[in-house]
């Protein structure tokens with residue numbers, strides 16, 4: 611596992627890869643698996659606006675596509691102070707995260723807040739509801 615400050619720096623640097631020509635609002639996410647692999651994601655917009663994907667989901671899509679589904683934490687950073695995940699991403703993360711998986715909302719290596727999945731999406735609908 612990398613140090614949190616290292617992961618935050620990777621996420622901050624990765625904002626440069628955001629494809630956000632319409633909103634000019636960059637988001638970057640770095641997800642770390644429980645065995646120490648990291649996957650980066652950015653928001654990717656589209657001329658057909660609803661087609662866009664958020665940074666959190668693009669990071670998780672890369673990880674899941676590579677065969678990883680056990681996550682320790684995700685670092686999220688964007689162009690606003692305290693860029694929180696949208697509702698769609700919270701539901702997407704809840705599919706793979708444990709209730710205590712850490713979600714770090716980072717502005718810098720020294721300015722960040724850490725939440726659990728349960729805190730950001732309490733009482734969520736999940737696969738356990740499907741029986």
Ligand SMILES: [Zn+2]
Nearest residue numbers: 664695696699
């Ligand atoms: Zn989102």
